[in-house]
Amino acid sequence: MSQNNQKANTTGRHSGPLSGLRVVEFAGLGPGPFACMLLSDMGADVVTVDRVGNQFGDKNNIVNRGRTLVHANLKNPVCREQILGLIKNADVLVEGFRPGVMERLGFGPETLWEVNRRLIYARMTGWGQSGPSAKTAGHDINYISLTGALDAIGPAGGPPVPPLNLVGDYGGGALYLVVGILAALHEVKNSGAGQVVDAAITDGTLSMMTHFVAASLKGTFVEQRGSNMLDGGAPYYGVYETADKRHISVGAIEPHFFTELCKRLELGNEWQDAQNDQARWPALRAEFARIFSGRSRDDWAAIFDGSDACVTPVLSLSEAVSNQHHIARRSFVDINGITQPAPSPRFSRTPSEIQGPPPSRVDSVETIVEGWREGCI
Numbered sequence: 001m002s003q004n005n006q007k008a009n010t011t012g013r014h015s016g017p018l019s020g021l022r023v024v025e026f027a028g029l030g031p032g033p034f035a036c037m038l039l040s041d042m043g044a045d046v047v048t049v050d051r052v053g054n055q056f057g058d059k060n061n062i063v064n065r066g067r068t069l070v071h072a073n074l075k076n077p078v079c080r081e082q083i084l085g086l087i088k089n090a091d092v093l094v095e096g097f098r099p100g101v102m103e104r105l106g107f108g109p110e111t112l113w114e115v116n117r118r119l120i121y122a123r124m125t126g127w128g129q130s131g132p133s134a135k136t137a138g139h140d141i142n143y144i145s146l147t148g149a150l151d152a153i154g155p156a157g158g159p160p161v162p163p164l165n166l167v168g169d170y171g172g173g174a175l176y177l178v179v180g181i182l183a184a185l186h187e188v189k190n191s192g193a194g195q196v197v198d199a200a201i202t203d204g205t206l207s208m209m210t211h212f213v214a215a216s217l218k219g220t221f222v223e224q225r226g227s228n229m230l231d232g233g234a235p236y237y238g239v240y241e242t243a244d245k246r247h248i249s250v251g252a253i254e255p256h257f258f259t260e261l262c263k264r265l266e267l268g269n270e271w272q273d274a275q276n277d278q279a280r281w282p283a284l285r286a287e288f289a290r291i292f293s294g295r296s297r298d299d300w301a302a303i304f305d306g307s308d309a310c311v312t313p314v315l316s317l318s319e320a321v322s323n324q325h326h327i328a329r330r331s332f333v334d335i336n337g338i339t340q341p342a343p344s345p346r347f348s349r350t351p352s353e354i355q356g357p358p359p360s361r362v363d364s365v366e367t368i369v370e371g372w373r374e375g376c377i
Contacts, residue, residue: 014043014044014045014355015043015350015351015352015353016041016042016043016044016343016347016350016351016352016353017042017043017347017350017352018039018042018043018044019043019044019350020043020045021039021043021044021045021091021092021185022044022045022047022089022090022091022092022372023036023039023040023044023045023046023047023090023091023092023093023094024047024049024083024086024087024090024092024093024094025046025047025048025049025067025093025094025095026048026049026093026094026095026096026097026102026107027048027049027050027051027054028095028096028097028124029096030096030140030165030169030173030174031096031124031169031170031173031174031177031201032094032095032096032124032174032177033063033064034063034169034170034174035094035122035124035173035174035175035177035178035181036048036067036094037062037063037064037065037066038174038178038343039092039178039181040065040066040067040354040355041065041066041343041344041352041353041354041355042343042347042352043350043352043353043355044092045068045372046066046067046068047067047068047069047070047086047090047363047368048064048067048068048069048070048359049070049071049072049083049086050069050070050071050072051071051072051073052071052072052073053071054071056069056358056359056360056362057358057359057360057361058358059336059338059357059358059360060338061358062335062338062340062357062358064358064359065335065340065354065355065356065357065358066354066355066356067355067356067358067359068359068363068368069359069361069362069363070086070362070363070364070365070368071362072365074105074106074107075105080106082365082366082369083107083365084112084115085365085369086365086368086369086372087107087112087115087116087119088115088116089116089369089372089373090116090119090372091118091119091120091185092119092120092122092181092185093112093119093120093121093122094122094124094177094181095107095121095122095123095124096123096124096125097125098125098134098135099123099125099129099130099134099135100135109121109194109196113193113194116194117192117193117194118188118192118193118194119194120181120184120185120188120194120195120197121194121195121196121197122177122180122181122184122196122197122199123196123197123198123199124173124174124177124199125198125199125200125201126138126139126140126142126143126168126173126200126201126202127143127200127201127202128198128200128202128203129196129198129200139165140162140165140167140168140169140201141162141165141168143168143172143173143201143202143205144163144167144168144172144201144205146202147172147202147205147206147209148206148209148212149163149167149168149205149208149209150162150163150167151223151225152212152223152225152228152231153167153225153231154225154226154231155225155226155232156224156225156226156227156232156233157225157226158225158226160225167205167208168201168205169201171204171205171208172201172202172203172204172205172206172207172208173199173201173204175204176199176203176204176207177197177199180197180199181197184197215228229253233281234281235250235281235284235285235288236250236251236252236253236258236261236275236284237250237251237252237253238250238285239314240288240289240292240293241289241292241293242292242293242295242296242297242299242300243293243294243295243296243299244296244297246296246297246313246314247297247313247314248292248297248300248301248311248312248313248314249311249312249313249314250288250309250310250311251310251311251312252309252310252311253310255275256308257308257309257310258275259272260307260308260309261309261310261311263309264303264304264307264309264311265288265291267287267291271284271287297313297314298313300313301313321339330342333354335354335356335357336357338357340354342354
């Protein structure tokens with residue numbers, strides 16, 4: 001196994017395209033911290049404000065990498081003034097509480113704009129800042145349930161399958177939050193005024209469903225799991241079990257890729273025109289399943305290696321670390337003995353860099369504010 005043995009950045013100078021950006025993160029869970037990890041990886045100086053007494057220092061909690069940590073009791077007037085001094089020098093604030101919590105703490109956007117009118121106030125929630133569900137609890141599975149996404153994922157004849165929390169928390173949530181922050185930062189250069197970024201997981205997930213809404217309008221997507229091209233309905237786009245009880249994935253959508261697939265599987269010519277004949281899909285699927293079950297996963301990977309048949313082995317997370325493509329791309333890095341995904345995306349002139357491991361100490365707010373004022377953090 002080989003990783004890029006990158007050292008944590010200990011220079012105090014942040015690298016990456018967002019170098020110089022100052023972010024205050026109010027500690028939370030899920031998409032907010034992940035979004036701040038991305039900002040930090042791209043060079044932003046992220047300071048996390050957490051409650052006194054909360055645990056920290058877990059080196060395996062890599063989503064919290066590259067941060068500076070401060071503790072504060074926001075009900076204490078002295079602590080409040082210190083945090084306000086931090087926010088006065090910040091570009092972005094990220095919070096993930098239910099609507100109204102920050103206002104009750106005295107840190108709502110209108111209050112903070114009196115201190116820093118250019119502040120981008122990024123709010124990460126499941127339901128958004130308004131609507132009948134806005135103040136109710138929820139998790140990824142609940143948010144994507146209301147968007148049509150969860151209903152569309154799963155095998156034919158079976159129940160919907162939760163897609164980890166990738167679709168909601170991270171796809172519809174964190175990534176849209178980052179997009180919103182970057183857009184607002186662009187706009188503030190012209191207006192000089194910050195604004196609220198209301199990033200709701202439900203909104204973002206609905207946005208990601210745009211392709212399927214369009215397909216539904218055109219009649220090429222049906223609301224029945226396992227009946228569409230991209231949900232496993234098409235035999236040329238799915239997963240098959242191999243002889244060693246592992247799996248191989250097939251994504252031969254284009255006709256010339258399907259032809260290459262049939263060639264490598266040594267299928268007879270009678271199957272060449274079956275790709276888009278849905279009446280023959282069950283028989284084609286059964287034939288694929290029969291053939292793939294005859295060899296091990298790694299045997300099939302070798303057979304299709306370098307081809308355009310769009311066939312790849314289904315790897316576990318631990319196996320992905322040792323994949324030759326990821327090794328060549330340095331897609332994993334080792335920071336202080338912890339192997340983890342490298343920053344993404346990549347930049348040719350201002351490369352991203354993991355700024356450091358998860359915080360192992362609590363820093364002084366005054367020290368950070370002084371450093372920001374002097375421009376040396």
